Amino acid sequence: MRKLPTFRPLEPEQLSFLEGVKRGERRFEAGATLIHEGAASRELYTLLSGMAFRYGTLSDGRRQILNFLMPGDFVGLQERVDGQSPHGVELLTEASVCVFPVEGLWEIFRHQTTLAFDITWLAAHEERIVDGNLVSVGRRTATERVAMLLIHLYKRSESLRLVDEHGSVPFPLTQQHIADALGLSLVHTNKTLRRLRLLGVCELRNQRLRLPNPRALQQVADYYDRPLAPRPLI
């Protein structure tokens, strides 16, 4: 994965340091909960394969998905800063993660200035994604929101070289996930997707997403193509 152009290459010394800090790799099955809402965790993760999402819920069960996690994303920083995690992390697919003990975070800050900086970069980067989602949910119409989400997830998959020969990327979300991410009802999400399909701007078949007309979709979404800067991979 480190060879992908999205990721900034690390020095050999940094890599070996990380090897020393990491506790190991672990595999989870689809649907598993990586971090429980309200629970304290003593570990941090980097997602190596698969997809997941962070979410918060209200007392009566209404759920809001905060963002989606893809390979290379760092999980658990927000959770760690004080005792317990205010939100949960759940897996959409089978996934493997790299596990770090929280003490490892401290070690990195003490001995690897650049890596520490990278972690802060990742935290800030994730906040920007959440910022973007908040703008969508607060100010975009249902159609714009759905379009935005599809583009956003497609671009991220693209940067991870997950596009297959037909131009489709993995898309393990149910319509309920889309609804929960966009602050919409399940039914309305379904009808909005249908409209976009009829417009010929998206195709969803057996867990894969294809965008036959990205330009048109971007116009629908009021989306501006910002080139994504190469990011660190911890």
Added chain:
Amino acid sequence: MRKLPTFRPLEPEQLSFLEGVKRGERRFEAGATLIHEGAASRELYTLLSGMAFRYGTLSDGRRQILNFLMPGDFVGLQERVDGQSPHGVELLTEASVCVFPVEGLWEIFRHQTTLAFDITWLAAHEERIVDGNLVSVGRRTATERVAMLLIHLYKRSESLRLVDEHGSVPFPLTQQHIADALGLSLVHTNKTLRRLRLLGVCELRNQRLRLPNPRALQQVADYYDRPLAPRPLI
């Protein structure tokens, strides 16, 4: 400000280091734009007094406020991570800020492990606030959202000892700001506030906010009182 119990006290050595890194203090008038949307800034700020907000806008002018900034908040981390800032920061009141050059951030990471860790903590903390806002905008009703915002801002003011003898805190927002923060229209925000006022749970008079019945308001908002951990002040 450092004497407030919300802020974790710093070592004398850390304080002197920060003194060396900071570029100075600066004063801005109400309504000024601290960071322009889409512009690159070479500085970071800590808000010392006054209030501000971060926001994003769509191409047709729809605006979403991402969060509000109060004394002690660190401004500009998200902006700095890659070239240009995707959102703006505007002042609600006259304000004074402490200015750091971006190189100073790097200096802190190299020489002050604990402070570097603190900065990351602040970034993660701010993301949690945005997370909370996203849950509100995505899944709460208009009344719940307004209630939530009032409680949240009141609590933050409280932790900064801004409550006066009548139990009121500064509240420099217009109804338009509230609407933009909650993803509501101005008119509906007005009517919702009116209902809360009639319920006797909030009072808004000449830029001040009072909550005569916090318990009732918290119930309306589906709010859980999480004690706020002492935070670092950079």
Added chain:
DNA sequence: CGCTTGCTTGAACAGCATCAACCTTGGTGG
């Protein structure tokens, strides 16, 4: 004073939610 900015209120409308079915698909076990 007149002007601007922010607040207030009513009326009409629309976007999205809710309710209630029904359909399809893949997996399971008899």
Added chain:
DNA sequence: CCACCAAGGTTGATGCTGTTCAAGCAAGCG
């Protein structure tokens, strides 16, 4: 092999929540 079931997707009808449009009002300020 097929009956059954659960999960996810689809669709129409109805109505509430919140938007938009349109005024009018109050207060601060040149």
